[in-house]
Amino acid sequence: MTALPLHAKRGVGRGEGPARLFTLLLATALAFFFGVPLCLLLWQANAPGLVWSEVWLAPESLQALAGTLITSIGAAAFAFTIAVPLALLIARTELPLRGPLKAIFTLPAALPPFILGMGWVSLANPRAGLLNLLLGAGTFDIYGKLGISFVLGTAGLPLVFLPTLAALSRLDSSLEEAARLSGASPLRTLLSISLPLALPAALSGTALCFLFAASAFGVPYLLGVTASPPTPTLTTRIYGEILMGQGGLPRAVVLSLELLVLAAFVLIGSRALAKRGEVRLSSGKGSSLRPMSLGRWRVPLASMSVVLAVVLVVLPLLAVALTSVQPVWGQLSGLSAKHWSGVLGNPRTIDATLRSLGLAAAAAGLVTALGLGIATTRRRSLELLSGAPYAIPGTVLALALLIAFSRDLRFVLFDRFALVLALGNSVWMLLVAYTIKHLAFGARNAADGLAQVDGTLAEAARLSGASPLRAFFDATLPQLRAPLVAAFLVTFLTCVTELTLSVLLIPTGRDVLGTLLFELQSYADPGSAAVIACAFVMLVLVLQFAQAVVARKRAH
Amino acid sequence: MADVQLIGVHKAYGATAVVKGISLRIESGEFISLLGPSGCGKTTTLRMIAGLETLDAGTISIGGELVDSEKGHVPPEKRALGMVFQSYAVWPHKSVAENVAYPLLLQRKPSSEIAQRVTQALEWVRLGAFAQRMPSQLSGGQLQRVAIARALVANPRVLLLDEPLSNLDAALREELRGEIAALRARLGTTMIFVTHDQHEALALSDRVAVMHQGVIEQIDSPQKIYQSPSTPFVAGFVGGANRLEGRVEGRSFICGAHTFELPERVTAVDGPATLAVRAEELELGSTGPSLPLLARLFLGSATEFRFTLGESVLRVVGPARDVKPGESVRVALQHARLYPR
Structure with missing residues (x-):
């Protein structure tokens, strides 16, 4: 045998017959459930009589585009302004309480932004918000562009915070020490060396935060539609058009394309920035990090960080908790458990909870298994493709699935499969949507995990007499437990209260937790919505705590 | 240029003491190496001189301050x-020029002076043509030259070098070693050089401080360190001597079941002792104890023979001989150092 660089291509026997079939199967499934719907969406947009420019340039569309751009830029700018200084402080200085602060600022990543929005409605509704009850009506108004930017910026904070923190922790500390020896003060070192080196990562995260805000549906709906004057965004307009049925559908499709183009541009920019950051950071060898002393700034900076953490994350969650025990919304009049007993005993809630838990567990299982499958093929193209649905705004994905698999349009291409795939108006459609959307979680985690597993482990098993498949199960798979469990949990938590896809794809007369939350909060009963939100936040906190405990035990 | 003085310097991380009461005086313009295995405290000592670590006890002065x-x-x-x-x-x-200019920029020098001194510093390290390059376009050896230019550009009182050659491959290491020596001769800066490589330390320094477990075992000129190591550790670390535990009786050194005759120039006092003998100071021949050969390694200019001596291995380097592993050969001392215990 010749000495080929085999390391790059160690899969479950890439290129062997069964493996090739497996790859083909995965690719076909992805094409069928994602590629085809997207193509059909584009095909719909080419329907005769539909002039794109007319739809895009209509006053209400321009208003929606402006709403999306302003709130997304606002959210991204807010997240950048808060997250970058925080990351610098937490990663590179002796700020007290770094651990708890990091955990609190990361928490929004695990929560649906809608819950933060609910918290702020409870706090800063101009008439009935708790802050306004305390400080006088009209002091704060969370509705409108500013409020949406603020809430989405908080929810998207971890998207900037975490990559910046990671870039800073990978920084070779001798780069900073060299600056000190050159005569730079600690602050000067932080600003002229550490910050510029972490900036590509921070900017790439900021672009992702913009994308996240532009794709958001729940928060702009909650805080935009009922604002005065109303603040439409592209996602809420698309939703409105879809609700109008056949007449609105073409317009929804054309607006979706607009959102899609926007997303693509931002995503490409973000990728380029992230790549630039990689090049800059990889030159350092990374020695042990020595945090900088803050001197007399220690206490003021720590207090400021704590206040920020409380205001941005803790306060809205507390407000949700308080709302769930307020007998009458918008009045400070004692506490009551009536919402809790009402919601927990309600058959509709129980029904929705069971459906959500089942769907989330099934989707998480599928995502983990399929993600592992995609990662083991070691085909970069398949991995990239599996990441695409997550990058696409949920509203657009839902619309594409709706067009492809609703009864009306199915016959166009899938006549023969009509009986097998009656997805339209069924819960199965949600399962497909959840799985496709979050496939990236599984593929990413599994691929990262596989990249860290020493390939010689499986080779040793092969030489001990195991078949390729057996070697994979006996030697490689056990090393992947942590990333796979993480993929399952993240997908599960995201799907349990998934809102954007659910609102558009839920069969009539059924509920999942996300749609129930949306409906209760938007139309009927904020107190009951708060109960569901509270229960979910507690679930997240318990799971995160459990994960931390397990991680700590493993470290010892 | 300035002198550096350490008096009774202690440093501990938690319960583990890394530097245990080091006193050291480095003269102005001197080139001194801190030599030792990893974990001996040499880098910590250097970082304390740099100010990147703070000491627990003792004092450090630079230029009398x-x-x-x-x-x-x-x-x-x-x-x-x-x-x-x-x-x-x-x-x-930052570009190469921006890297080198940084210390001057912080001293608020006028830009004409900065430009001139950056050019000069880059000439010192033969990188004049690379001023506008970005670091990602340079090789490891070139990067380290940029770092040296940056460290020297502002006329530092002392230049500290923390294993500067360890990340380079062998050929580059020798080249850069020569350049450091040339720069030193030209600029006369006080230099403190931390390394685990005895060849680097011996080749470059006026004096070498051999460190072991947080203390300086010996500080002397390279010749003295090599020729008369004052402890068995220094003998073992510099020059890679065999260390044998045994006792002296008259003109014999008894190590387990074997007895070596001591050469005439070795002064011996009866009692337990450690004997240090370099591989090239042993001779295969007709005298001395007969030892079984464990392995034979061809080194090019010479051959290394490894013998079993009790529980340990005795290394001998000499001209090639036709002995096979398993056969026994007589091994005699030509020279050795004795350290009474």
Whole structure:
């Protein structure tokens, strides 16, 4: 045998017959459930009589585009302004309480932004918000562009915070020490060396935060539609058009394309920035990090960080908790458990909870298994493709699935499969949507995990007499437990209260937790919505705590 | 240029003491190496001189000015030193010229002076043509030269070098070693060089301080360190001597079941002792104890023979001989050092 660089291509026997079939199967499934719907969406947009420019340039569309751009830029700018200084402080200085602060600022990543929005409605509704009850009506108004930017910026904070923190922790500390020896003060070192080196990562995260805000549906709906004057965004307009049925559908499709183009541009920019950051950071060898002393700034900076953490994350969650025990919304009049007993005993809630838990567990299982499958093929193209649905705004994905698999349009291409795939108006459609959307979680985690597993482990098993498949199960798979469990949990938590896809794809007369939350909060009963939100936040906190405990035990 | 003085310097991380009461005086313009295995405290000592670590007890003065004691600590940026790191630490977001100009920029020098001194510093390290390059376009050896130029550009009182050659391949290492020696001769800067490589230390230094477990075992000129190591550790670390535990009786050294005759020039006192003998100071021949050959390694200019001696291995380097592993050969001392215990 010749000495080929085999390391790059160690899969479950890439290129062997069964493996090739497996790859083909995965690719076909992805094409069928994602590629085809997207193509059909584009095909719909080419329907005769539909002039794109007319739809895009209509006053209400321009208003929606402006709403999306302003709130997304606002959210991204807010997240950048808060997250970058925080990351610098937490990663590179002796700020007290770094651990708890990091955990609190990361928490929004695990929560649906809608819950933060609910918290702020409870706090800063101009008439009935708790802050306004305390400080006088009209002091704060969370509705409108500013409020949406603020809430989405908080929810998207971890998207900037975490990559910046990671870039800073990978920084070779001798780069900073060299600056000190050159005569730079600690602050000067932080600003002229550490910050510029972490900036590509921070900017790439900021672009992702913009994308996240532009794709958001729940928060702009909650805080935009009922604002005065109303603040439409592209996602809420698309939703409105879809609700109008056949007449609105073409317009929804054309607006979706607009959102899609926007997303693509931002995503490409973000990728380029992230790549630039990689090049800059990889030159350092990374020695042990020595945090900088803050001197007399220690206490003021720590207090400021704590206040920020409380205001941005803790306060809205507390407000949700308080709302769930307020007998009458918008009045400070004692506490009551009536919402809790009402919601927990309600058959509709129980029904929705069971459906959500089942769907989330099934989707998480599928995502983990399929993600592992995609990662083991070691085909970069398949991995990239599996990441695409997550990058696409949920509203657009839902619309594409709706067009492809609703009864009306199915016959166009899938006549023969009509009986097998009656997805339209069924819960199965949600399962497909959840799985496709979050496939990236599984593929990413599994691929990262596989990249860290020493390939010689499986080779040793092969030489001990195991078949390729057996070697994979006996030697490689056990090393992947942590990333796979993480993929399952993240997908599960995201799907349990998934809102954007659910609102558009839920069969009539059924509920999942996300749609129930949306409906209760938007139309009927904020107190009951708060109960569901509270229960979910507690679930997240318990799971995160459990994960931390397990991680700590493993470290010892 | 300045002298550096350490008096009774202690440093511990938690319960583990890394530097245990080091006293050391480095003359102005001197080139001194801190030599020792990893974990001996040499890098910590250097980082304390740099101001990147604070000491627990003792004092450090640079140019007569007290920079670190239990009472106070002058931060690194106020010490006017230059430092070269093992990992180069060339800032990847700044060009070569910007990297080198940085210390002068912080001293608020006029831009014409900065430009002139940067050009000069880059000439010193033969990188004049690379001023506008970005670090990602340079090789490891070139990056380390940028780092040296940056460390020297502001005329530091002392240049600190923390294993600057360890990340380079063998050929580059020799080349850069020569350049450091040339720069030193040209600029006369006080230099403190940390290394685990005895060849680097011996080749470059006026004096070498051999460190072991947080203390200086010996500080002397390279010749003295090599020729008369004062402890068995120094003998073992510099020159890679065999160390045998045994006792002296008259003119014999008894090691387990074997007895070596001591050469005439070795002075011996009866009693337990450690004998240090370099591989090239042993001779295969007709005298001495007969030892079984374990392995034979061809080194090119010579051959290394490894013998079993009790529980340990005795290394002998000499001209090639036709002995096979398993056969026994007589081994005699030509020279050795005795350290009574």
